Every structure is written in structure tokens, then in C-alpha cells.
Amino acid sequence: xxxxxxxxxxxxxxxxxxxxxxxxxxxxxxxxxxxxxxxxxxxxxxxxxxxxxxxxxxxxxxxxxxxxxxxxxxxxxxxxxxxxxxxxxxxxxxxxxxxxxxxxxxxxxxxxxxxxxxxxxxxxxxxxxxxxxxxxxxxxxxxxxxxxxxxxxxxxxxxxxxxxxxxxxxxxxxxxxxxxxxxxxxxxxxxxxxxxxxxxxxxxxxxxxxxxxxxxxxxxxxxxxxxxxxxxxxxxxxxxxxxxxxxxxxxxxxxxxxxxxxxxxxxxxxxxxxxxxxxxxxxxxxxxxxxxxxxxxxxxxxxxxxxxxxxxxxxxxxxxxxxxxxxxxxxxxxxxxxxxxxxxxx
Amino acid sequence: xxxxxxxxxxxxxxxxxxxxxxxxxxxxxxxxxxxxxxxxxxxxxxxxxxxxxxxxxxxxxxxxxxxxxxxxxxxxxxxxxxxxxxxxxxxxxxxxxxxxxxxxxxxxxxxxxxxxxxxxxxxxxxxxxxxxxxxxxxxxxxxxxxxxxxxxxxxxxxxxxxxxxxxxxxxxxxxxxxxxxxxxxxxxxxxxxxxxxxxxxxxxxxxxxxxxxxxxxxxxxxxxxxxxxxxxxxxxxxxxxxxxxxxxxxxxxxxxxxxxxxxxxxxxxxxxxxxxxxxxxxxxxxxxxxxxxxxxxxxxxxxxxxxxxxxxxxxxxxxxxxxxxxxxxxxxxxxxxxxxxxxxxxxxxxxxxxxxxxxxxx
Numbered sequence: 001x002x003x004x005x006x007x008x009x010x011x012x013x014x015x016x017x018x019x020x021x022x023x024x025x026x027x028x029x030x031x032x033x034x035x036x037x038x039x040x041x042x043x044x045x046x047x048x049x050x051x052x053x054x055x056x057x058x059x060x061x062x063x064x065x066x067x068x069x070x071x072x073x074x075x076x077x078x079x080x081x082x083x084x085x086x087x088x089x090x091x092x093x094x095x096x097x098x099x100x101x102x103x104x105x106x107x108x109x110x111x112x113x114x115x116x117x118x119x120x121x122x123x124x125x126x127x128x129x130x131x132x133x134x135x136x137x138x139x140x141x142x143x144x145x146x147x148x149x150x151x152x153x154x155x156x157x158x159x160x161x162x163x164x165x166x167x168x169x170x171x172x173x174x175x176x177x178x179x180x181x182x183x184x185x186x187x188x189x190x191x192x193x194x195x196x197x198x199x200x201x202x203x204x205x206x207x208x209x210x211x212x213x214x215x216x217x218x219x220x221x222x223x224x225x226x227x228x229x230x231x232x233x234x235x236x237x238x239x240x241x242x243x244x245x246x247x248x249x250x251x252x253x254x255x256x257x258x259x260x261x262x263x264x265x266x267x268x269x270x271x272x273x274x275x276x277x278x279x280x281x282x283x284x285x286x287x288x289x290x291x292x293x294x295x296x297x298x299x300x301x302x303x304x305x306x307x308x309x310x311x312x313x314x315x316x317x318x319x320x321x322x323x324x325x326x327x328x329x330x331x332x333x334x335x336x337x338x339x340x341x342x343x344x345x346x
Numbered sequence: 347x348x349x350x351x352x353x354x355x356x357x358x359x360x361x362x363x364x365x366x367x368x369x370x371x372x373x374x375x376x377x378x379x380x381x382x383x384x385x386x387x388x389x390x391x392x393x394x395x396x397x398x399x400x401x402x403x404x405x406x407x408x409x410x411x412x413x414x415x416x417x418x419x420x421x422x423x424x425x426x427x428x429x430x431x432x433x434x435x436x437x438x439x440x441x442x443x444x445x446x447x448x449x450x451x452x453x454x455x456x457x458x459x460x461x462x463x464x465x466x467x468x469x470x471x472x473x474x475x476x477x478x479x480x481x482x483x484x485x486x487x488x489x490x491x492x493x494x495x496x497x498x499x500x501x502x503x504x505x506x507x508x509x510x511x512x513x514x515x516x517x518x519x520x521x522x523x524x525x526x527x528x529x530x531x532x533x534x535x536x537x538x539x540x541x542x543x544x545x546x547x548x549x550x551x552x553x554x555x556x557x558x559x560x561x562x563x564x565x566x567x568x569x570x571x572x573x574x575x576x577x578x579x580x581x582x583x584x585x586x587x588x589x590x591x592x593x594x595x596x597x598x599x600x601x602x603x604x605x606x607x608x609x610x611x612x613x614x615x616x617x618x619x620x621x622x623x624x625x626x627x628x629x630x631x632x633x634x635x636x637x638x639x640x641x642x643x644x645x646x647x648x649x650x651x652x653x654x655x656x657x658x659x660x661x662x663x664x665x666x667x668x669x670x671x672x673x674x675x676x677x678x679x680x681x682x683x684x685x686x687x688x689x690x691x692x693x694x695x696x697x698x699x700x701x702x703x704x705x706x707x708x
Binding site for chain 2: 223244
């Protein structure tokens with residue numbers, strides 16, 4: 001089963017437990033109560049501390065040593081059998097993912113843990129996330145352990161609650177031990193965690209303190225984590241793809257339509273261009289004809305002007321005028337003249 | 347043990363390359379004691395309201411498979427046909443027979459712009475790229491592998507070059523008898539073209555070459571789904587439509603050379619089929635030919651680059667054809683070499699070996 005249902009409020013069954021603490025104090029804030037319940041009933045609990053938290057700025061030169069000492073003290077309170085200090089650089093765990101996996105793998109083999117307590121994979125702290133991912137990655141291909149993710153920076157969606165009411169004082173003691181790690185205000189951190197653990201009774205409807213875990217017994221993919229954390233609200237990848245595909249399909253359809261329309265319009269334009277070309281050709285023809293006629297007219301006018309300017313025309317005009325004076329129309333002289341001209345023309 | 351194959355069309359009713367490939371794949375898996383189910387769009391009666399009905403059916407095909415994927419040990423999809431099975435939840439393989447983005451780029455200015463967009467974006471960047479997600483990618487040639495890496499940034503693509511049945515594809519019978527059967531002039535020097543009659547396959551090139559090579563007889567064998575091939579006024583050509591697959595070795599055997607100016611092929615199975623039948627093939631740098639035609643004696647038959655001027659292209663192509671026509675010895679040599687290469691590298695058994703390994707079944 002991917003997500004075992006919460007049954008009862010005892011810690012998940014385990015023979016050997018390995019707690020993954022990215023920095024000194026995380027284990028106490030997240031799951032000190034559950035650790036105590038295990039150790040009280042004789043279950044072996046070991047712990048890996050990945051970084052010494054040396055980056056904490058509190059004006060102390062040897063912060064790493066101080067935090068290491070606090071870890072040892074807290075572990076003693078909780079009954080942790082062995083601590084593995086890996087000393088990876090604080091706040092830079094993500095730069096050492098491969099080595100972290102390598103080291104963790106060895107420790108899991110060495111401790112033969114069948115349950116790992118690790119920070120929640122969606123914890124906002126990058127170091128916490130790196131540790132969580134390392135545990136998940138090592139789960140691939142192995143069927144030797146389960147992982148219970150604990151909460152630190154924010155409440156998580158859980159499938160396992162552990163009633164820590166009987167050991168809440170131990171948790172308080174462990175957290176308060178981290179005086180410097182918790183910025184000299186460990187009491188405020190304690191109260192926060194106490195509040196969180198008390199809030200978890202909301203679902204139990206019974207006074208008490210509970211630590212919440214997301215317990216998995218097989219590797220989960222990122223998409224499953226997101227789906228789990230968002231109560232299935234996160235979009236399904238298949239749905240996302242389908243919606244994108246639909247968009248592309250519609251876009252292509254619209255493009256096809258637009259392309260078809262453009263082609264249709266292109267054809268219409270080509271047809272119109274043909275018609276325009278035809279009209280232009282006939283206009284040119286008419287224009288040419290008009291020009292030819294005009295040229296002809298101009299030629300005739302020129303010739304007429306030449307004729308009317310010629311001496312012959314002028315003499316002829318004078319002769320005709322003389323004729324009309326000497327032989328007026330309608331006279332017998334004129335009739336005889338016309339007759340003579342006719343005979344001469346023959 | 348159960349395996350599923352997702353493909354576009356029913357391989358028992360459609361007989362094109364991918365369907366034959368699918369049947370070979372199913373045989374291979376059955377030989378490895380797998381029970382095999384083939385899923386195709388013929389089994390889908392809805393298109394999810396897609397405008398592109400085929401795309402909708404393909405998506406639904408994969409989506410339906412998602413409901414039953416847990417019954418199978420793994421699934422193999424052809425091309426982008428299994429895109430609806432996303433993201434895959436069981437072991438999944440995707441066989442790439444081509445890359446549509448490259449296909450598009452190779453046929454620029456040949457296909458309409460809208461087809462170009464479809465090939466590149468719908469089939470390519472969306473279909474093929476998504477089909478590679480979380481699946482083992484298998485390419486049918488080094489050329490396709492290189493294209494998948496270049497355009498989709500795929501990594502770890504495995505190459506399984508296709509193969510053919512060399513006992514089926516081999517030189518057959520008496521050439522003159524075969525020519526008589528198909529009505530091909532006995533004494534002619536016969537140039538063969540096989541495929542769909544469209545520009546992506548270089549139909550325009552073949553047509554133009556015909557008019558420049560009147561003393562060559564052209565035999566055009568159209569594959570299924572081809573456009574009409576109208577060759578009015580071309581006296582030196584003959585068109586055969588939908589020649590049964592079983593008769594293809596006869597067609598290869600009666601010809602003198604194959605002219606295959608296809609602008610894009612993922613693998614180019616016909617090239618191998620013709621070579622197996624001892625037919626010299628003139629082709630460009632496409633699919634498997636890119637590998638074979640990089641060295642002599644095949645280099646001599648490689649078509650010039652399309653980038654040179656059109657006239658130069660035809661002049662050089664004709665030069666090669668006439669060289670082949672003239673040199674009987676070269677023709678015989680290249681026929682033997684072609685057959686040898688196919689027998690060594692491109693048999694079905696070689697393909698089975700490679701595919702078995704690629705599917706992690708060895």
C-alpha cells in the first residue's frame with residue numbers, strides 16, 4: 001500500500017530506526033517524542049547528522065563544536081545509540097548530493113535500519129530537502145526500509161500520528177538542550193513545536209500531543225509527493241498534456257482555416273487582378289485608337305493648313321471669287337460657263 | 347509476460363512499412379514468450395472532440411491504454427502514436443521511424459506552409475518530443491538518432507537499424523520473362539522509381555529527369571496512398587499502381603537501376619530491398635543511405651546535393667546514369683556489394699538481435 005492508513009497512535013513498527021537530521025536540533029524539533037517512544041521500548045535508534053550547522057551566526061567562534069556537543073547531550077536524553085556526524089558544509093548540502101547518498105547508503109547498511117525518520121520532502125529548507133531526497137533515492141531498488149517523514153518548518157499532510165503525550169517532557173528537555181543551536185531562544189522553539197504537536201490532537205479529538213508523519217513503504221515519484229501534499233489538487237500530468245494538445249490542435253485548426261481563407265482570398269485577388277488586367281488592356285487599346293484618330297485628325301488639319309496657305313489655293317480662291325463676280329449664279333453666263341466646264345472635264 | 351504495442355493502424359489490414367515493422371516486432375516478442383497485444387486507432391471509436399480527428403484518436407488510444415497498463419510488463423509505441431499514454435507508468439519504449447521536424451526542414455518550399463507547421467509542431471515538437479518522455483528511445487537509423495538529439499535534445503537514444511527478409515528479397519527469375527509479364531520493353535535500360543508520387547519523395551525530380559533522358563525507360567511503381575501520377579506525353583515511362591508486396595522482388599529484378607531522390611527518409615527500406623535484389627540504387631543522403639553511400643563504390647551513385655543549381659543536378663545525375671549504363675562491370679560489382687552489405691548488416695535476424703538488446707530482453 002502506498003499510503004498506509006493511520007491505525008492507532010503508536011510509532012510505526014520497526015526493529016531498527018535511523019533518524020536523519022540535516023542539522024543538530026532537527027531531530028528533536030521534528031520527532032523527539034517518537035524517538036523516545038522507540039528507545040523506551042528497547043528499539044535501537046541511530047542518528048545521522050549531516051551538517052554541524054556551523055553557519056549559524058551567534059558570535060561564537062566554535063559554533064560547530066558547540067552544536068555537536070548539544071547534539072550529543074540531546075541524543076543522550078532521547079536514548080539514541082549512535083550518532084554519525086557527516087560534517088557536510090552547512091546550507092550547502094545540495095552541492096554534495098552524490099556523496100551524501102554514498103555515505104547514507106553505507107550507514108543504512110551498517111545500521112540495518114528498517115525505518116528511517118527523515119525531513120518531509122517538501123520542507124522549504126534546501127538542506128532538509130536534500131536529505132529527504134537522498135533517503136528517497138536510496139529507497140529505489142531496495143525493499144529493506146520504510147521512511148516516515150517528519151515535520152519541522154511547516155505542518156505536513158500526514159498518514160501517521162504518534163501519540164507522544166507520555167514523553168512530551170523528554171521532547172521539551174531535548175529541544176531546550178539546543179540552547180545555542182536554537183539562537184538562545186530555545187524556549188520559543190519549544191513552545192512552537194509544543195503548539196504544533198498539540199494542534200495535531202485536532203483530528204484525534206482527545207487532549208494530548210502528537211507527532212505527524214508521512215509514512216511510505218515504497219519509493220514515490222515527485223509527482224506523487226506533490227499529489228499527496230496537495231490532496232490530489234495538483235494537476236495530473238496527463239491532463240496538463242491533454243490540455244496543451246487541445247490548444248495546439250485548435251491553433252492548428254484555426255491556422256488551417258486562416259490559411260484556407262487566405263488561399264481563397266488569394267484566388268479572388270488573382271481573379272480581380274486578371275479582370276483589372278483585362279480592363280487595362282482594353283483601355284490601352286481604346287487609348288491607342290483615340291491617339292491614332294487624334295494623330296490622323298492632326299495630320300489632316302496640318303495638311304489643310306498647308307493647302308490653305310499655298311499660292312495655288314490663294315490664286316484659286318481669287319479666281320473663283322472673280323468668276324462669281326463676272327458670272328454670278330443663276331445667270332445665263334454662268335450656265336454657259338458650267339456647260340463649258342462640263343464639256344472640258346469630259 | 348505481456349507486452350503491448352501501440353501503433354496507428356491495424357497491421358493486419360494496412361500493409362505499409364510501419365505496419366510490417368509492427369508485425370515483425372510482435373513476432374519477435376512472441377518468440378521471447380511474450381503474449382502481445384497490438385493497439386491501434388481502428389479500435390477507437392471517438393476522437394475526444396479534437397479538430398484533427400486522427401490526433402484525437404491517437405490521443406484516446408494512449409489514454410485508453412493507461413486504464414489497462416498495469417496488465418503489461420512493457421509497452422512499445424511507434425513514432426508519436428502512443429502520445430496519449432503520458433506520462434508512462436510502466437516500462438515504455440518508443441520507436442522513432444523518422445523525425446517530423448527534419449522531414450519538414452528537408453521539404454521546405456515543397457510542402458504547403460500549413461503542412462509544414464503541422465509536421466514540425468504537432469507531430470514533431472509536441473508528438474515526438476512528448477513521446478520520448480520517460481521512455482527508452484529507439485531510432486531506426488543513426489540519421490534519425492542524430493535528428494532526435496539535435497531537435498528534441500534526447501539523450502541515450504538506442505539505434506536499431508531495420509532489416510529485411512533476404513531470402514525473400516533476392517534477384518529473381520529471367521529478366522526478359524519478368525519484363526514481358528509487366529509489359530516493360532525487353533531491350534530497354536530501365537530506371538525504377540518506387541514510392542508515393544509526391545514531391546517529398548522527389549516525384550518532380552523524376553519527372554524532370556525523364557524528359558532529359560529519353561533513352562532510359564522509366565518504370566514508376568506507386569505505393570499505396572500515392573497521388574495520381576500523370577505522365578501524359580512521356581513516352582518512355584510506365585506506371586504500375588499498388589503492386590503487391592510479394593511481387594516487389596520481381597520489380598527490382600527486372601530493372602537496371604533504381605532512382606530514389608526522396609527528400610527525406612527515416613531509414614529508407616526500399617533502398618535496402620532493392621540492394622538485396624542486386625539493383626544499383628541512386629539516392630541522396632537519406633536514412634540508412636547516409637551511412638552506406640558515404641564510401642565507394644556507392645559514393646559513385648550518390649545523388650548530388652539538392653543545393654546545386656537545378657540544371658547541374660540533372661546533368662550530374664544523368665552522368666551517373668549513363669556511366670552505369672555504359673559500365674556493365676561496375677553494375678555487376680555494385681550489385682554484388684549491395685547484396686553483401688544487406689546480408690551482413692540489414693537482415694531480419696540482425697534486426698532481431700539488435701532489437702532484443704534494445705528492449706533489454708537479451
